[in-house]
């Protein structure tokens with residue numbers, strides 16, 4: 001009897017261990033599947049201050065002004081940032097894995113070095129849609145973007161709708177000034193032929209009128225990119241539940257992720273001028289890495305991607 005009792009007890013123990021293992025596995029899979037629902041990782045104490053300790057801070061970022069020529073923060077002027085409404089155009093990213101394109105708009109600002117530090121920690125590359133006037137103010141950061149393998153892309157010289165959207169030739173003149181500003185800051189023609197229209201492509205004469213702008217861009221060798229995922233970090237008016245900004249940005253990210261996770265091309269827009277967006281960045285990267293994404297640069301896509 002003794003010889004049969006011992007294996008039975010062992011089998012019972014084994015069953016209990018299996019149950020515990022199964023419960024643990026279920027709990028782990030719950031965490032990874034519900035990345036957008038889980039509680040924030042312990043990044044709440046991290047603060048991001050936008051100060052200009054190394055570079056000039058005459059940035060207009062935190063000093064709203066009616067001066068139309070220096071206002072990179074006016075992404076959506078009166079209307080909210082146009083969130084995507086259309087199905088993404090079919091464009092084929094290289095490689096077969098899950099890929100997402102991180103994009104940062106309106107900088108480089110005094111917060112951009114923090115963004116670069118965070119990206120380095122995750123070995124993630126990104127496309128920076130830079131404003132020429134910000135490049136002039138933060139030339140060392142522009143240089144760092146290039147040196148660390150990111151894409152230094154165009155978001156015009158002035159980001160001033162009253163100047164750039166007069167017509168295609170005014171627009172291209174502003175773009176040419178951006179390229180000169182980059183040359184001067186970095187020391188050579190380091191700018192990518194990749195552009196994002198300030199306010200999104202529908203700002204360029206509307207969906208029907210933007211064709212002339214695109215023709216001019218293509219003639220100069222550029223491809224234009226909008227986005228589908230975003231944090232609404234330039235549309236705080238959308239925070240109708242009055243959540244803390246950090247929570248509102250996370251919720252917006254999760255909602256747009258859910259909407260566009262099956263798109264052929266996933267492009268996430270973040271403003272590297274917004275402290276709460278920068279504070280949220282590690283959490284977003286954790287989420288994307290846990291979901292198996294790799295991070296691509298937009299110059300590997302060979303056609304426009306517009307809303």
Ligand SMILES: [Zn+2]
Pocket residue numbers: 072075105106155159198199
């Ligand atoms: Zn912008």
